[in-house]
Amino acid sequence: MEKIYLDPNEYLQKQWQLAAEVRSSGWKPDFVIGLWRGGASVAVSVHEFLRATGWDVQHYPLKCSSYTGIGRNEGEVVFSFAEEIFALFKKGAKVLFVDDVFDTGKTAVAVLEKAQSCGAEAKIACVYYKSVKNKTGIKPDFFVKDPGSQWLVFPHEMEGLSSHELVQKDTFLASLAKRFA
Numbered sequence: 001m002e003k004i005y006l007d008p009n010e011y012l013q014k015q016w017q018l019a020a021e022v023r024s025s026g027w028k029p030d031f032v033i034g035l036w037r038g039g040a041s042v043a044v045s046v047h048e049f050l051r052a053t054g055w056d057v058q059h060y061p062l063k064c065s066s067y068t069g070i071g072r073n074e075g076e077v078v079f080s081f082a083e084e085i086f087a088l089f090k091k092g093a094k095v096l097f098v099d100d101v102f103d104t105g106k107t108a109v110a111v112l113e114k115a116q117s118c119g120a121e122a123k124i125a126c127v128y129y130k131s132v133k134n135k136t137g138i139k140p141d142f143f144v145k146d147p148g149s150q151w152l153v154f155p156h157e158m159e160g161l162s163s164h165e166l167v168q169k170d171t172f173l174a175s176l177a178k179r180f181a
Helices: 008-025 039-052 083-087 106-117 163-169 171-178
Strands: 003-005 031-036 058-069 072-080 094-102 121-129 142-145 151-153
Touching: 003 163, 008 039, 008 121, 008 142, 031 039, 031 106, 039 058, 039 094, 039 121, 058 083, 058 106, 072 106, 094 106, 106 121, 163 171
Parallel strands: 003 151, 031 058, 031 094, 094 121, 121 142
Antiparallel strands: 058 072
16 A cells, blocks of 8 residues: 655645635634544644634544554544533534544544534534545535545654654654664
């Protein structure tokens, strides 16, 4: 499977671009919910941008998972420690769920269903939207790029990479990891 190693600076710029798309839409969320793990850094960037450009919004992480590794999918989206977050989803609240990548769409469907069942208005924002992998009838409300089916290796990711792939990704990181091999 071809892997694309994302440049940290370009990835951060895409996060700000995503935030600008949300801001330009005029749809002001009450809450920015970062889908932990991959959406955490994206949500921080989106939240910072929205606040710096005049929108007072709250932010929280929501731990949810369906992936166990490259190409492996558990199938069911599982939420952890989420009761306090779900309690925020009151009737009329505007919730922006933020993630790094919209792949199969299962996570997006799960969080949208949860928010909408509480009467909240919810939207999805992600840096990457893999339209060819989407297994749902929805797509993100905001996204920056469609990378096709390529496997994206995010700047923070190491797990599942061989020592050779770590060198390809970042020689400094590879040298640090080698000390503990």
